[in-house]
Amino acid sequence: MNARRDDLPYAGGSDVGLVRSGNEDAYLISPPLYAVADGLGGHSAGEIASSIAVETLQDTAPRRADAKALGRAVRQANTAVITAAEDGRGRSGMGTTITAAMIEGTRIAVAHVGDSRAYLLHLGELQQITDDHSMVADMVRRGTLTLEESRHHPNRSVITRALGSDPNLLVDTLEVDAAPGDRLLLCSDGLTSMVEDQLIEQVLGASHTPQQTVDRLIGYALDAGGQDNVTVVVVDIERGTDAGTAQDTGSRSQQRSGSRWALGLLWVLLAAALIGGAIWGTYAYARSQAYLIEENDVVVVYEGVPGDFAGIELHWRSTSTTITTAALDPITASRLKAGVRTEDLESAYALLDQYRAQANESLSATPTPAP
Numbered sequence: 181m182n183a184r185r186d187d188l189p190y191a192g193g194s195d196v197g198l199v200r201s202g203n204e205d206a207y208l209i210s211p212p213l214y215a216v217a218d219g220l221g222g223h224s225a226g227e228i229a230s231s232i233a234v235e236t237l238q239d240t241a242p243r244r245a246d247a248k249a250l251g252r253a254v255r256q257a258n259t260a261v262i263t264a265a266e267d268g269r270g271r272s273g274m275g276t277t278i279t280a281a282m283i284e285g286t287r288i289a290v291a292h293v294g295d296s297r298a299y300l301l302h303l304g305e306l307q308q309i310t311d312d313h314s315m316v317a318d319m320v321r322r323g324t325l326t327l328e329e330s331r332h333h334p335n336r337s338v339i340t341r342a343l344g345s346d347p348n349l350l351v352d353t354l355e356v357d358a359a360p361g362d363r364l365l366l367c368s369d370g371l372t373s374m375v376e377d378q379l380i381e382q383v384l385g386a387s388h389t390p391q392q393t394v395d396r397l398i399g400y401a402l403d404a405g406g407q408d409n410v411t412v413v414v415v416d417i418e419r420g421t422d423a424g425t426a427q428d429t430g431s432r433s434q435q436r437s438g439s440r441w442a443l444g445l446l447w448v449l450l451a452a453a454l455i456g457g458a459i460w461g462t463y464a465y466a467r468s469q470a471y472l473i474e475e476n477d478v479v480v481v482y483e484g485v486p487g488d489f490a491g492i493e494l495h496w497r498s499t500s501t502t503i504t505t506a507a508l509d510p511i512t513a514s515r516l517k518a519g520v521r522t523e524d525l526e527s528a529y530a531l532l533d534q535y536r537a538q539a540n541e542s543l544s545a546t547p548t549p550a551p
């Protein structure tokens with residue numbers, strides 16, 4: 181798995197970086213299967229989540245470049261992470277991204293969740309073939325943030341999907357047809373948050389071996405500050421010069437690779453549009469909701485929905501008040517601990533008026549603290 185050989189068409193590497201105390205990333209090189217996972221949860225739980233994910237993937241992955249089947253393996257990895265947390269391995273709330281690729285000749289099947297990326301250096305040009313499931317990527321898709329701004333946004337590492345929380349996790353899958361000589365890159369955000377695409381393209385395009393390429397990419401991430409764990413897997417797509425294995429894919433498929441690539445790209449775009457729509461729908465729904473909740477003994481109004489999902493919070497504080505929950509009846513006060521949801525912000529403020537009236541009444545009539 182950690183072979184450092186320059187004559188192999190694939191290589192991987194991982195570095196803790198210069199800031200973090202532990203490495204929560206994991207990667208898998210088990211040709212024709214490759215994966216990168218970026219664990220979250222802290223205190224070594226993230227490390228457990230990412231290793232369980234890649235181990236389960238290795239055990240359950242198909243042996244063909246079938247994106248749907250690979251997606252099912254990722255869902256099994258999700259179940260394994262959830263079960264592990266329930267069994268007391270790691271801890272609840274731990275999670276991980278995963279980006280997995282299965283290569284068959286020039287065909288690449290990809291399944292992914294989170295913000296670890298797959299890129300293809302196709303005919304010398306870098307193409308990002310996965311769409312990040314992250315808050316800033318959503319904002320870029322909605323047009324409220326530019327790509328450049330997203331690189332420096334304080335919430336750039338907040339992801340909207342991860343293995344480990346939702347049993348019905350949605351996994352993105354896609355298949356692309358590469359050309360012989362192309363290069364596949366899988367990496368954690370510790371690379372892409374530190375190194376610009378342009379430099380990644382240059383390094384992949386230079387005639388280094390996969391191992392040299394991995395080492396150089398990690399080196400650039402560290403030079404740029406190494407703020408996060410950085411993990412890189414590079415795989416050369418077969419050149420078709422090996423007569424033994426290239427026989428039946430030969431020139432026929434090479435001629436067709438152009439149009440099949442275009443078709444692959446169309447799929448990627450179509451998938452992106454669908455996913456973008458779903459995320460937008462979630463945000464629009466959350467934005468239309470509201471709730472009241474107790475914070476530091478007073479009532480606070482929020483837009484959105486209470487709690488969090490995979491570390492993502494879909495709520496925005498609207499206003500704080502001086503209404504103390506001690507001045508409200510005990511049932512209302514206890515409901516406010518978990519949050520009282522309303523249909524919209526207007527209803528939330530109407531309810532707040534009722535609470536205010538009740539609090540004023542109780543304060544002027546019986547100024548005794550609640551039991």
Ligand code: MN
Pocket residue numbers: 218368369370408409
């Ligand atoms: Mn990371």
